[in-house]
Amino acid sequence: MTNAAQTSPGPIRRWIARATVRPEPAKRVQFDRPLLPWLFLAPQLAVIFVFFYWPSAQAISSSFYIEDPFGFGATFVGFDNYTDALGSAEYRHIASFTAIFTVLVTAFSLGLGLLLAVKADQVIRARSTYRTAMISVYAIAPPVAGLIGMMLFDQHIGPFVKLAAWFGWEMKVGLNYFDTAFAMILVSVWKQVPYNFIFILSGLQGIPQSVREAALIDCKNGARRFFTAILPLLAPTAFFLLIINITYALFDTFAVIDVMVKDKAANNPITLVYKVYVDGFRGNDIGGSSAQSVILMLVVLVLTLVQFRWLERRVHYG
Amino acid sequence: MKKSLSVIAALALTTNAAFAAPVQITWWHGMGGANEQVINQVAEKFNAAQANCAITPVSKGTYEEALASGIAAFRSGEQPNILQVFDAGAATIISAKGATIPAEDLLSQNGHKLDRDAFIDGIRNFYADADGKFIGMPFNSSAPIMYINTDAFTKAGVAPPKTWEEFEAVAPKLKEAGYVPLVASQLTWMLFENFFSRNNIQMASNNNGYDSIEGTTLNATAPEMIAFWNKLKEWHTAGLFGFYGAGWADNQKPFEEGKVALWIGSSGSFGGLSKTATMPFSADFIPYVAAIGEGNKSSFIGGAALFAMSGKPEAENKCSADFFNFLTTTEIQTFYHQATGYVAITKAAYEASKAEGWYDKHPVAEVGIKQLLLPTGEWSKGYRLGFYPQIRAVEEREFNKIFSGETTVEDAFKAIETEGNDLLAKFAKTAG
Numbered sequence: 001m002t003n004a005a006q007t008s009p010g011p012i013r014r015w016i017a018r019a020t021v022r023p024e025p026a027k028r029v030q031f032d033r034p035l036l037p038w039l040f041l042a043p044q045l046a047v048i049f050v051f052f053y054w055p056s057a058q059a060i061s062s063s064f065y066i067e068d069p070f071g072f073g074a075t076f077v078g079f080d081n082y083t084d085a086l087g088s089a090e091y092r093h094i095a096s097f098t099a100i101f102t103v104l105v106t107a108f109s110l111g112l113g114l115l116l117a118v119k120a121d122q123v124i125r126a127r128s129t130y131r132t133a134m135i136s137v138y139a140i141a142p143p144v145a146g147l148i149g150m151m152l153f154d155q156h157i158g159p160f161v162k163l164a165a166w167f168g169w170e171m172k173v174g175l176n177y178f179d180t181a182f183a184m185i186l187v188s189v190w191k192q193v194p195y196n197f198i199f200i201l202s203g204l205q206g207i208p209q210s211v212r213e214a215a216l217i218d219c220k221n222g223a224r225r226f227f228t229a230i231l232p233l234l235a236p237t238a239f240f241l242l243i244i245n246i247t248y249a250l251f252d253t254f255a256v257i258d259v260m261v262k263d264k265a266a267n268n269p270i271t272l273v274y275k276v277y278v279d280g281f282r283g284n285d286i287g288g289s290s291a292q293s294v295i296l297m298l299v300v301l302v303l304t305l306v307q308f309r310w311l312e313r314r315v316h317y318g
Numbered sequence: 319m320k321k322s323l324s325v326i327a328a329l330a331l332t333t334n335a336a337f338a339a340p341v342q343i344t345w346w347h348g349m350g351g352a353n354e355q356v357i358n359q360v361a362e363k364f365n366a367a368q369a370n371c372a373i374t375p376v377s378k379g380t381y382e383e384a385l386a387s388g389i390a391a392f393r394s395g396e397q398p399n400i401l402q403v404f405d406a407g408a409a410t411i412i413s414a415k416g417a418t419i420p421a422e423d424l425l426s427q428n429g430h431k432l433d434r435d436a437f438i439d440g441i442r443n444f445y446a447d448a449d450g451k452f453i454g455m456p457f458n459s460s461a462p463i464m465y466i467n468t469d470a471f472t473k474a475g476v477a478p479p480k481t482w483e484e485f486e487a488v489a490p491k492l493k494e495a496g497y498v499p500l501v502a503s504q505l506t507w508m509l510f511e512n513f514f515s516r517n518n519i520q521m522a523s524n525n526n527g528y529d530s531i532e533g534t535t536l537n538a539t540a541p542e543m544i545a546f547w548n549k550l551k552e553w554h555t556a557g558l559f560g561f562y563g564a565g566w567a568d569n570q571k572p573f574e575e576g577k578v579a580l581w582i583g584s585s586g587s588f589g590g591l592s593k594t595a596t597m598p599f600s601a602d603f604i605p606y607v608a609a610i611g612e613g614n615k616s617s618f619i620g621g622a623a624l625f626a627m628s629g630k631p632e633a634e635n636k637c638s639a640d641f642f643n644f645l646t647t648t649e650i651q652t653f654y655h656q657a658t659g660y661v662a663i664t665k666a667a668y669e670a671s672k673a674e675g676w677y678d679k680h681p682v683a684e685v686g687i688k689q690l691l692l693p694t695g696e697w698s699k700g701y702r703l704g705f706y707p708q709i710r711a712v713e714e715r716e717f718n719k720i721f722s723g724e725t726t727v728e729d730a731f732k733a734i735e736t737e738g739n740d741l742l743a744k745f746a747k748t749a750g
Contacts, residue, residue, distance in 0.1 A: 090737075
């Protein structure tokens with residue numbers, strides 16, 4: 001297994017190899033004792049093993065069994081748990097919602113973060129006040145964000161619901177699928193915008209003044225200058241944020257969803273990771289829930305490969 | 319736990335056993351807020367009443383979280399002595415033979431006697447096996463009841479309904495008087511499960527699941543059920559029934575605000591409602607369908623029971639048994655019933671509260687217990703269905719779809735039956 005991996009390195013390994021080799025400083029610091037680097041790596045490797053590899057291995061093994069909740073007996077069922085999940089219309093429905101949700105949350109939180117950062121970068125008076133105000137939202141914990149969202153969208157007292165009613169939109173968050181999805185996306189985006197804002201703003205400030213001035217001489221159209229000079233220079237930041245935002249939409253929105261559906265998913269939109277929780281922890285179906293988490297793991301693996309193989313090539317690291 | 323035990327052991331040695339330290343036991347439960355305080359008081363009362371055992375209650379969040387924590391702990395050998403498990407999780411824990419010590423065995427092994435007849439009928443069967451042996455110790459039990467906004471009925475000049483036919487007759491007048499005539503929380507418990515019990519209709523094959531987990535199927539598409547839900551849908555369209563989603567509080571709130579004439583909630587809601595309702599209210603049984611001709615049978619109990627987990631030392635099991643025995647005393651039952659609004663589970667506690675005049679002061683507190691004391695139909699004893707929390711999730715999903723207009727009543731109940739049966743079959747495989 002390890003030999004095979006060494007003779008034909010996978011894409012991630014190749015990427016890691018490239019990434020670690022690329023900077024190639026003039027003087028390379030070498031450890032003269034081979035054990036020492038491993039010693040430094042040990043805590044991190046232990047954490048990864050305990051919190052990632054071991055649970056993943058457990059999930060993979062239990063996904064091939066159906067098991068009684070208390071662990072008295074497990075029956076090997078092969079790929080039954082996988083075919084059950086993928087064959088269920090409900091599961092496919094949740095999967096397609098997850099895809100739409102992830103695309104929308106990522107696009108809007110990145111887009112808004114970029115817009116706000118570009119504008120804040122140009123503010124001269126009271127800039128730190130503006131920035132602090134923008135960033136402070138990031139300090140709100142996801143469950144609290146969900147709680148705030150729940151209050152804003154409460155059917156009986158929610159201010160946002162009253163506002164929508166003013167425009168003739170009778171919002172029923174918790175009952176109407178579309179309305180609940182709208183509220184969830186809004187709250188998830190709101191929660192993530194400040195994070196993107198911080199990174200993009202620091203990315204913008206990393207662009208040398210000389211480059212900006214040179215661009216100004218070449219082109220006086222501000223928008224065009226932004227798209228041809230500033231944006232490409234922001235690409236490394238944007239690429240990093242893209243990965244982070246997709247992960248956020250897929251996994252970290254769990255708390256927002258949990259609070260907004262009030263522990264009762266009913267026909268409300270939920271994401272795949274919430275479904276894993278509902279089936280595993282509320283339904284005590286360990287095999288089915290493990291199979292779903294393995295599917296999710298594969299999806300993330302494929303996404304990561306695509307991102308690094310296709311997108312990363314287009315990123316200019318300056 | 320082990321550590322504290324060894325500390326105690328060491329302590330006992332050093333003090334030369336001058337004072338016998340009490341045996342420590344833990345109790346995991348799923349109650350929060352005011353009800354958690356009452357649980358702590360019950361534990362304190364037990365600890366004060368004797369010196370051999372000390373119980374520590376730990377809140378694990380909601381009912382579902384308590385069950386999930388208990389299961390996870392059992393798998394890693396760190397289970398509590400006593401675990402509270404809610405109605406829908408009953409099949410999960412009872413089918414896991416070896417995870418628990420049946421309450422009745424635990425009591426008799428430790429020199430206590432459990433008198434099944436001391437318990438109220440509706441409570442006797444729910445956590446017992448097919449022979450009536452108590453597996454779980456009934457603890458906090460509730461019944462779904464109908465709360466009545468008395469102002470609304472005075473204003474509309476009509477009487478609160480006893481049957482769904484009567485509701486249909488008075489509802490338009492309540493609407494004219496400016497009220498939403500009916501709202502209900504947790505439709506799964508109120509208008510699905512208890513529609514079976516109140517109208518004496520079979521809910522699942524194999525004697526509602528009690529006789530065997532093998533081949534049990536759900537009877538969700540019973541024609542009476544479909545007909546009733548079609549009515550409900552009709553009432554919703556006509557503005558006679560309000561539905562605000564699967565969340566409990568979303569449906570309770572408009573009643574508290576005095577906008578709703580009738581709300582179906584839990585008998586356990588009484589305590590909270592007394593504080594939050596902005597108008598006077600009374601309560602009665604959930605209506606039944608007179609046309610079915612079986613009606614006004616007792617309802618299933620809701621709430622939860624306590625289970626003694628296996629794999630614990632004898633001395634600790636003895637303490638769990640003592641605690642279970644302590645819980646059935648009239649004094650504790652009366653205290654718990656009056657402090658929380660959960661129904662009294664023993665006949666003696668009910669009689670004691672009556673004699674005290676508790677129900678003269680709080681007539682609503684008696685409605686749940688009276689409903690449980692109604693004649694028990696063949697099908698109102700209870701149900702024992704595996705993966706039922708997941709089946710409830712399917713019901714919730716389909717009910718939402720009915721009222722948001724995404725599906726028809728017929729299709730919704732067909733989906734509940736199909737997916738429910740798949741889950742039941744899967745449960746039979748895991749437990750078998």
